[in-house]
Amino acid sequence: MTGGVPDLTEKAQGNGPDSAWGVGDCGFVVAASRLPVDQVDGPEGQVEWRPSPGGLVSALEPIMRDADGVWIGWSGAAGDPPQPFDVAGMHLVGVGLSADEVRDYYEGFCNATLWPLYHDVIAPPEFHRPWWEAYVRVNRRFAQAAAQQAAIGATVWVHDYQLQLVPGMLREQRSDVRIGMFTHIPFPGYEIFAQLPWRRQIIEGLLGADLLGFQRHGDAANFLRACRRTARLATRGSLVRVPATMSGDARTAVAAQRQAADVSGTGRDVRVGTFPISIDSAAFEKIASRETVRARAKEIRHALGNPRVVLLGIDRLDYTKGILHRLNAYGELLSEGRLTPAEAVLVLVASPSRERVEHYRVLRDEVEVTVGRINGEHAELGNAPIHYLHQTYPREEMAALYLAADVMLVTSLRDGMNLVAKEYVACRRDETGALVLSEFTGAADELGSALLVNPHDIEGLKDAIIRAATISPGEAKRRMRSMRRRVREHDVGHWAETFLDALEQAPAPAVLTESTGQLSGS
Numbered sequence: 001m002t003g004g005v006p007d008l009t010e011k012a013q014g015n016g017p018d019s020a021w022g023v024g025d026c027g028f029v030v031a032a033s034r035l036p037v038d039q040v041d042g043p044e045g046q047v048e049w050r051p052s053p054g055g056l057v058s059a060l061e062p063i064m065r066d067a068d069g070v071w072i073g074w075s076g077a078a079g080d081p082p083q084p085f086d087v088a089g090m091h092l093v094g095v096g097l098s099a100d101e102v103r104d105y106y107e108g109f110c111n112a113t114l115w116p117l118y119h120d121v122i123a124p125p126e127f128h129r130p131w132w133e134a135y136v137r138v139n140r141r142f143a144q145a146a147a148q149q150a151a152i153g154a155t156v157w158v159h160d161y162q163l164q165l166v167p168g169m170l171r172e173q174r175s176d177v178r179i180g181m182f183t184h185i186p187f188p189g190y191e192i193f194a195q196l197p198w199r200r201q202i203i204e205g206l207l208g209a210d211l212l213g214f215q216r217h218g219d220a221a222n223f224l225r226a227c228r229r230t231a232r233l234a235t236r237g238s239l240v241r242v243p244a245t246m247s248g249d250a251r252t253a254v255a256a257q258r259q260a261a262d263v264s265g266t267g268r269d270v271r272v273g274t275f276p277i278s279i280d281s282a283a284f285e286k287i288a289s290r291e292t293v294r295a296r297a298k299e300i301r302h303a304l305g306n307p308r309v310v311l312l313g314i315d316r317l318d319y320t321k322g323i324l325h326r327l328n329a330y331g332e333l334l335s336e337g338r339l340t341p342a343e344a345v346l347v348l349v350a351s352p353s354r355e356r357v358e359h360y361r362v363l364r365d366e367v368e369v370t371v372g373r374i375n376g377e378h379a380e381l382g383n384a385p386i387h388y389l390h391q392t393y394p395r396e397e398m399a400a401l402y403l404a405a406d407v408m409l410v411t412s413l414r415d416g417m418n419l420v421a422k423e424y425v426a427c428r429r430d431e432t433g434a435l436v437l438s439e440f441t442g443a444a445d446e447l448g449s450a451l452l453v454n455p456h457d458i459e460g461l462k463d464a465i466i467r468a469a470t471i472s473p474g475e476a477k478r479r480m481r482s483m484r485r486r487v488r489e490h491d492v493g494h495w496a497e498t499f500l501d502a503l504e505q506a507p508a509p510a511v512l513t514e515s516t517g518q519l520s521g522s
């Protein structure tokens with residue numbers, strides 16, 4: 001980072017070496033790894049785009065519309081990006097990745113270096129210099145696209161671990177914009193983060209933001225420690241810690257806790273806070289109340305043989321999700337006769353993910369061997385104890401599965417948040433059902449009325465499953481009611497609003513005045 005304000009004016013005015021980056025006319029820019037759309041085949045075989053039904057999209061859509069916003073992201077396919085297009089009132093701008101970049105940036109540095117490293121090295125991270133070079137290159141492309149779209153004084157919201165260099169790169173070019181960065185996954189402890197050969201560059205990249213948001217207090221604390229240990233840069237700026245938004249109003253909190261960490265070296269205040277992400281809970285409740293979805297839930301139970309207890313796991317097929325731990329616990333319960341195939345069925349949805357990355361291939365084999373072994377040992381004709389589905393489902397089918405399940409099993413070994421836990425709770429309108437939830441998820445901080453487990457403790461996990469499968473209606477209701485209140489009141493709209501409010505409270509960026517090329521403000 002240059003941190004130098006005057007040369008930024010030059011560049012943004014078209015006099016500097018990077019003048020090609022330019023200035024756009026959008027007041028609000030979202031930069032995320034993926035565009036919020038799925039590619040589908042049109043009636044005549046042409047490419048069409050359908051909005052992907054994520055919570056992030058529904059939270060940001062109204063803000064984007066009001067602020068003439070634009071969403072910058074990758075389509076998910078190698079090759080040239082699509083031309084800018086509009087979907088559901090949102091302007092979308094694609095960033096292209098070559099086939100080599102998909103391999104080195106997406107599969108490599110993002111998902112075989114950063115992903116395992118940030119999830120407590122559950123799988124060993126790989127460090128390769130060409131992957132890092134691809135990460136720098138693709139981050140620069142995103143930063144450039146953001147600069148080209150952002151109007152003077154715009155707000156730019158950058159998302160997640162795939163784009164950690166974007167805040168710094170964008171800041172170098174555009175001192176006039178307000179930059180927020182939210183990390184959706186955990187931020188690891190320093191002893192783990194320190195393994196990364198490019199740790200200093202990552203910290204510097206993140207510190208280009210005005211506000212850095214994390215899911216949990218622990219993530220924010222880990223980041224601050226990494227700043228102090230890694231960066232040790234100039235002592236001009238300061239980090240201001242924004243306490244948890246969970247407990248109240250970030251605005252008052254910002255002023256309350258000033259931590260002179262003096263590590264950003266930018267002469268700017270960088271604020272760091274905790275903003276636990278959530279789901280569009282009203283939308284889930286609505287789907288779950290549809291007659292068709294309720295009928296489908298009954299149909300699912302019927303197809304499973306109407307067992308006394310339906311257990312459910314829904315995850316991307318990822319080693320962070322503790323799928324094998326869950327299977328082992330369930331298998332042992334069957335072996336010990338504490339559950340029988342006549343009374344219990346586990347529906348295991350493991351949707352395909354990152355299938356060309358080695359650790360994901362190995363995991364798929366392990367899961368499928370384990371499912372086969374447990375079914376082989378315990379199934380009776382017409383009664384399989386596990387229904388394994390390596391598929392992806394639309395929200396309606398997910399809601400029907402949530403309604404059909406007496407027990408939801410979330411056993412992640414490390415998870416930034418885990419929105420599946422919140423979706424289950426949102427769908428249980430009649431306050432029945434039990435949630436077994438790993439304490440290593442962000443959701444555990446908010447859903448304290450779940451049956452919390454350490455998934456590494458197989459005996460503890462087994463006891464929790466039995467407790468959930470035999471819970472009294474009164475206890476289930478008490479627990480579910482309190483979790484539902486939390487999810488309803490702290491939905492994804494609340495999350496986005498709180499983050500953007502806190503970003504607005506950050507010190508004003510330097511204002512670039514087009515006519516004079518002068519900078520004003522702090």
Ligand code: F6P
Pocket residue numbers: 033034160184185353354
């Ligand atoms: O949780 C992090 C995340 O990157 C999400 O943003 C995304 O939905 C998920 O992991 C899957 O990521 P991808 O398919 O882009 O690798």
